[in-house]
Structures are given as structure tokens and as C-alpha cells.
Amino acid sequence: MDNRLRAPGASLLPEPPAPRQRRRLLRRVLVSALAGGVVAGAVLMLLPQERQERLAPPPAPGPRAQPQTLTAVTYGVPAGLPGLTTLIGRQEQRVRAQPRDARAWAVLGSAYVERGRRTGDATDYPRADRALRTSLDVRGERNTEALDGLTALALARRDFPAAKQYGEQALKAAPKRWTAYAPLIDAYTGLGDYKNARSTLDKLMGLRTDAAARPAVMARAAAVYQDRGWREDAVAQLTDAAAAARTPAEQAAWLTGVGQLAWDRGDLPEALRHFEAAVRLDPDQRAAPAGRARTLAALGRTTEALAAYRTALAKQPDPADLMELGELYESLGQEQLAEEQYTRMKAEVRRQVAAGVDEELLIGRFEADHGEPVDGVERLREEWQRQPGIEVADALGWALHRAGEDQEALTYASVATDKAKGGGVRSALYAFHRGVIEAELEQDGPARRHLQEALRINPYFSPLRVPAARAALRALGEPPEDELPEDHL
Structure with missing residues (x-):
């Protein structure tokens, strides 16, 4: 029985790239520099040029939102895009004024990671790498904030071995910090080490965490429960996380997760309800608009689905979503439009790979x-x-x-x-x-x-x-x- 869906075509990337080799080269350059001053100076020279690459930032959030954004970044939970832009600008100014402020470099690097993750702009990841390694060079290997940031960066790049390495270093340096456990669970999962992922979750759930941390802990538990096939438990944890979230961006992220779980079990009305709620809370959510488009297509509302995909991808052209849209066009018999999406996807993949994403x-x-x-x-x-x-x-x-x-x-x-x-x-x-x-x-x-x-x-x-x-x-x-x-x- 022939189940081939398409005839073979040209390879997406003619020659496999080597992003890890580039990262190792950068690491050697950084390590060989004099500790602190030379590296910090080298990174500082890059900041003005990089900021010119960006469009004008959105209006700054109010005074209350700024501490929440800083907390979100240092805790490794979703943060609103306007607040991130403001925080990055403030931290860039701080490291220029105080280039040996290791914490400022770590916060800057972590903010770059979160902005790159939220916008899909992988060019933020090399910036994050430089900032976080500068923080390590200034303070040393027991710099838990920089190690947390490097773990998050490795996860964003789908580099699970590196995430495991940095996550375990952070956990060893401060075994009672909950932020060291959460990303390490993702690293173990990406490596297929489900035994360690579950035991790490057990340890995380046994820690005393404050109110700001509990939603993120519940969301991490939901991911592990989903991997084990415990759907109802995963839904309960994410629903509770969304109810306890302290910011719209965080609540939108957990509602998107509930929507994805509903989609996975084929509950289209429930999935659509949660995706649309997430979009209303945080229009900068990446997964929710694509989830909404996917659900509309499954409901047979094809015209609305195509418009929703185009809107989402015009703002944030995620390669996986581009492939998904191409397959929708293909299912409709619109081969030329499908190929256009695959071509766009190839271009986005090359951009991601160039920034070190696996x-x-x-x-x-x-x-x-x-x-x-x-x-x-x-x-x-x-x-x-x-x-x-x-x-x-x-x-x-x-x-x-x-x-x-x-x-x-x-x-x-x-x-x-x-x-x-x-x-x-x-x-x-x-x-x-x-x-x-x-x-x-x-x-x-x-x-x-x-x-x-x-x-x-x-x-x-x-x-x-x-x-x-x-x-x-x-x-x-x-x-x-x-x-x-x-x-x-």
C-alpha cells in the first residue's frame, strides 16, 4: 500500500549547517579574552548597532508593569512584549554605565531570550549568548542567574544537551531555587530521559514556592503529566495556573496550553474558546493565533482560518506554522499557494539556523x-x-x-x-x-x-x-x- 503524500523534492538545506560549531568558536573567543573588562567592552560595542536593527519600540508600560516584567524574566515565566522592550533598553543603558554588573548582564541576556522566543526573531539569541557569557566572565561559574539564562537560551535553540549541562550547574550551585528545576525538566524531556524529568518534577513540587512562582510550577507539572498521558491532570494544572497568573502575558500562555490540550483531544469548541481568550489577553502570543487558525480550519471555517493564518504569520512567521499552512493549502488542492508557504518556511528555517537554533x-x-x-x-x-x-x-x-x-x-x-x-x-x-x-x-x-x-x-x-x-x-x-x-x- 502506497502512503506517500508527495513526490520527493529538493532538499530544504543543501548542506547541513553547523550552528554548534559557530557557538563553540564564539565560546573559545570569549574564554580567551581577559576576564570581565575585555569581554564586556567587546559586547558593549555591539549593542548600539543591534538596537538600530529594530523598529521603534511600542509605548513603555506603566510603572507597575516594569517590576512585573523583571520578575517574569528572572523567574523564567512569560513576559509581555512591551515590558520586555522597555526592560531591554534599561538594561542596555545599565551595562554601558556599569560594564562589570554581572546581574545586569544576566537580566539583559534573559530578556533577549524571552523576546526572541515571543517574537520568533532568533537574532536575539546571539545577543543573549554574548550578554549571558559576559555575566559569567564577570562573576564566575556560580552565577546562577546567568546559568538560568543559558539554560533558557539552550531550550529556545532546541539544544537539550547544553540545557541539561547549564541546568544541572545551576541546580548544583543553588539546590533550593525553584527556577533551576523547571527548565531542567524540559531538558530531560528533550533528551528522552523521562525518569529524571519526573523525579525533578517531584523535587520541584516539594519546594516551598511563593505565589508568583506557583502558576509556572503548575504549568511545568502539566507538561510532564501530558507526556505521561495524564490528560485530565494536565488540564487541571494548566487551568489552575491560568487562574493564578499575575500578568496578562502569563495567563495567556497558560490558556494557550489549555487550548492546545483541548485541540489534542479533538475538542474544537473548547480549543477555540481558550485560543481566542489568550489572543484577547495578549495579542503578542505566538502559539494562540496559530492555534486559533488551526481550529477554525478543522471546524470547516476555511476562509476565516486562512485569514487567521495570514495575520499570524505576517507578524510572526514561525517555520512550523508556515509548513502547517502549506499543508492546509495542499489539502485544498491549491498547490501553488502551498509551495509559496514552503518557500517562506525554508527562508525562515535558514534564519533560525543562522542564529544557532537546531x-x-x-x-x-x-x-x-x-x-x-x-x-x-x-x-x-x-x-x-x-x-x-x-x-x-x-x-x-x-x-x-x-x-x-x-x-x-x-x-x-x-x-x-x-x-x-x-x-x-x-x-x-x-x-x-x-x-x-x-x-x-x-x-x-x-x-x-x-x-x-x-x-x-x-x-x-x-x-x-x-x-x-x-x-x-x-x-x-x-x-x-x-x-x-x-x-x-
Whole structure:
């Protein structure tokens, strides 16, 4: 059975880039400089030019918002974009006046990370790297604020080994600080180390945290519960986090998470309600507008969905959302418009990679479905060796299937979907991938069960793959009378 969705095309990136080599070169340059003065001076010379690259900042937030933004940045929780812009300007002035103020450099670097994460502008990440390393050079390796910032930066770049390294250093330096635990959980998850992710969450939940920290702790717990397949617990934690949030940006982030959980289980009205609430609270939210567009498309409100995607992507052209829009156009038979989105996506991926972001997972997924599957396999094999998380297992398994290596593909698809092997996430896409691979191997019973499971989990999970799942089920036909039902296996 042929399940190929498109003919192979040109590779997204002709030659695999080496962002980590560039980061190592920068690190060597920084380390070789004299501690403190030379490095601080070098970074200071870069600040004026970088600020000229930006458009005029939005109006400064009121006096109450500024301390909240500083708290959010130092706690590693979502912060409003206007407040971030003001905070960055203030910190840039401070480090010019006091270039050996390690905390000012750390706050500046962390603010750059948060602004880059919120806007999708990865050019903030090299700035963050320079500022945070300057803070380390000024104060030394027990500089927990700089280590927290470097952990957040590594997570933003999808560099989970580096996030683990910096996160563990921060935790060792100050084991009672809750901010050291939260990002470390994400690092362990990205590396497929679910045992350490869960034990770290247990330690985090046992700490005494103040009211400002509790929503972020609950949101982190929700992510771990989702990975374990505990949907109701994840929803409860995120709902409580949104209710306890102290700023609109923070509340919008947690409501977006609730919306995503509703989407994952196919509850479209609930997903739309939460995405729209998040957009009203914080128009600068990146995930909420794309989630709203995705949900409108699933509801059959295609014209509204396309307009919502275009609005969201005109402001913040996220590569994954561009690919998603391309696939929506493709499902509508509008191939030229689909290719335009894929072209835009390629340009954005190159920009992200140039700023040190690891986009191998997204590139591998694109190549598997829309480009050269063999190239996708090569990239994802390397990614699996470096950071073997569930997302990579699923993507590698699918790329191997698309390259015609179904037996090996099933090994990775099983890792992504079997609880015994770590795959506790209830994902319609992962179940679909496994079902298609099993059908190709003529394992009709398991294939039928996993394809049905995909449609039960979320009958709207993809405009391209839902029709493919239904077609695959029709091709498999009805189960034989002697085939045991799923709940007896």
C-alpha cells in the first residue's frame, strides 16, 4: 500500500549547517579574552548597532508593569512584549554605565531570550549568548542567574544537551531555587530521559514556592503529566495556573496550553474558546493565533482560518506554522499557494539556523513528507544520537517509512507510542504514523487499531493525514471475526 503524500523534492538545506560549531568558536573567543573588562567592552560595542536593527519600540508600560516584567524574566515565566522592550533598553543603558554588573548582564541576556522566543526573531539569541557569557566572565561559574539564562537560551535553540549541562550547574550551585528545576525538566524531556524529568518534577513540587512562582510550577507539572498521558491532570494544572497568573502575558500562555490540550483531544469548541481568550489577553502570543487558525480550519471555517493564518504569520512567521499552512493549502488542492508557504518556511528555517537554533527535527519532517526522505532520515538519525526524545523517534520512524525502510521504521514508531518504551503521550499523529507503517508491513490488526486510535484521539489532527488515515482503514477492510478487540490485548 502506497502512503506517500508527495513526490520527493529538493532538499530544504543543501548542506547541513553547523550552528554548534559557530557557538563553540564564539565560546573559545570569549574564554580567551581577559576576564570581565575585555569581554564586556567587546559586547558593549555591539549593542548600539543591534538596537538600530529594530523598529521603534511600542509605548513603555506603566510603572507597575516594569517590576512585573523583571520578575517574569528572572523567574523564567512569560513576559509581555512591551515590558520586555522597555526592560531591554534599561538594561542596555545599565551595562554601558556599569560594564562589570554581572546581574545586569544576566537580566539583559534573559530578556533577549524571552523576546526572541515571543517574537520568533532568533537574532536575539546571539545577543543573549554574548550578554549571558559576559555575566559569567564577570562573576564566575556560580552565577546562577546567568546559568538560568543559558539554560533558557539552550531550550529556545532546541539544544537539550547544553540545557541539561547549564541546568544541572545551576541546580548544583543553588539546590533550593525553584527556577533551576523547571527548565531542567524540559531538558530531560528533550533528551528522552523521562525518569529524571519526573523525579525533578517531584523535587520541584516539594519546594516551598511563593505565589508568583506557583502558576509556572503548575504549568511545568502539566507538561510532564501530558507526556505521561495524564490528560485530565494536565488540564487541571494548566487551568489552575491560568487562574493564578499575575500578568496578562502569563495567563495567556497558560490558556494557550489549555487550548492546545483541548485541540489534542479533538475538542474544537473548547480549543477555540481558550485560543481566542489568550489572543484577547495578549495579542503578542505566538502559539494562540496559530492555534486559533488551526481550529477554525478543522471546524470547516476555511476562509476565516486562512485569514487567521495570514495575520499570524505576517507578524510572526514561525517555520512550523508556515509548513502547517502549506499543508492546509495542499489539502485544498491549491498547490501553488502551498509551495509559496514552503518557500517562506525554508527562508525562515535558514534564519533560525543562522542564529544557532537546531531545526533538524522540523527539517527532517519536511523532507519526509515534502522533499527528500533519505535526507530526512540522515538528519534525524544524527538528531536521535544527540537528543533522543519522543518527537525525534516519531519523526525518524516516519522518515524511514517514507524512504522505504519499514521494518526499522516500526522500531522508532514503537518507541514513540509504547508506554513501556517511553511513549506515554497520546498523539493522533504518532498513532497514525505507526498504523501506516504496520499496514505497509501487512500487520493488519495492529495497523487497524492504531489508525482507529489516531481518529479517536483527534479526528481533526491534520487536513492531509486524516483523509489518509480513513483511506488506509478502508483499504484494510473489516477485521476478521477471530481478531481480538483492542481492550482484550
